[in-house]
Amino acid sequence: MSEAALQLAGLTRSFRQGGAEIEVLRGVDLTLQRGEIVALLGPSGSGKSTLLQAAGLLEGGFGGRIRIDGIEAADLADKARTELRRDRLGFVYQFHHLLPDFSAVENVVMPQLVKGVDKAAAEVRATELLTGLGLGARLHHRPAQLSGGEQQRVAVARALANRPVLVLADEPTGNLDEDTAAKVLDEFLRLVREQGSAALVATHNRALAARMDRVVRLNHGVLVAG
Numbered sequence: 105m106s107e108a109a110l111q112l113a114g115l116t117r118s119f120r121q122g123g124a125e126i127e128v129l130r131g132v133d134l135t136l137q138r139g140e141i142v143a144l145l146g147p148s149g150s151g152k153s154t155l156l157q158a159a160g161l162l163e164g165g166f167g168g169r170i171r172i173d174g175i176e177a178a179d180l181a182d183k184a185r186t187e188l189r190r191d192r193l194g195f196v197y198q199f200h201h202l203l204p205d206f207s208a209v210e211n212v213v214m215p216q217l218v219k220g221v222d223k224a225a226a227e228v229r230a231t232e233l234l235t236g237l238g239l240g241a242r243l244h245h246r247p248a249q250l251s252g253g254e255q256q257r258v259a260v261a262r263a264l265a266n267r268p269v270l271v272l273a274d275e276p277t278g279n280l281d282e283d284t285a286a287k288v289l290d291e292f293l294r295l296v297r298e299q300g301s302a303a304l305v306a307t308h309n310r311a312l313a314a315r316m317d318r319v320v321r322l323n324h325g326v327l328v329a330g
């Protein structure tokens with residue numbers, strides 16, 4: 105049996121705010137099978153970004169267990185954790201975080217070069233992804249020369265460039281108007297499904313969440329079915 109893409113068990117996280125300790129995550133259990141696309145709902149401040157940061161292995165301070173593709177994050181040294189993030193995870197944020205001085209295609213080539221993919225192959229992959237997202241005529245534009253929806257499509261291509269086991273997306277279309285958000289999300293879901301990645305997608309938007317395989321909701325620090 106293949107490993108789950110993501111397993112969180114008893115995940116906890118507290119922050120000190122003022123004099124008080126606030127428990128944001130109080131024992132989150134969540135398993136995403138390979139290829140499963142799950143929407144993460146919850147009101148502002150409920151801990152969606154905090155949960156995604158745990159799964160993204162970007163921050164410490166969490167209690168409980170985090171497994172990516174069957175690998176226990178707590179057991180990893182920094183270098184191995186960085187490699188796991190680079191090779192098996194993809195990230196999409198509300199604001200694209202593209203490199204401003206690089207073209208669309210270069211932004212999608214970059215993570216592949218970091219992984220050690222040969223430049224010519226990386227360019228082929230980047231061009232295919234961007235063309236599939238309707239950006240065939242925008243390959244050599246820099247982010248500032250692209251619309252918000254186009255920038256977010258480049259960010260989607262970048263996240264998928266290394267064929268991650270798991271894509272973590274934090275309000276990936278939160279910065280776009282309703283119609284563009286729906287289009288970009290559909291393209292994102294199509295690509296994720298095509299390559300068999302799992303995805304955990306934080307959103308405020310129930311209509312968008314309904315397009316995914318399953319919906320979970322953060323409620324007072326634990327997950328409940330959507």
Ligand SMILES: Nc1ncnc2c1ncn2[C@@H]1O[C@H](COP(=O)(O)OP(=O)(O)OP(=O)(O)O)[C@@H](O)[C@H]1O
Nearest residue numbers: 119120121128146147148149150151152153154155
């Ligand atoms: N580094 C930090 N230090 C202190 N408090 C934090 C920190 N990061 C998050 N928090 C607190 O944890 C709670 C959850 O924040 P988080 O950003 O995870 O929520 P969210 O559900 O993603 O919200 P939104 O939908 O508004 O983005 C908030 O009360 C926030 O103030």
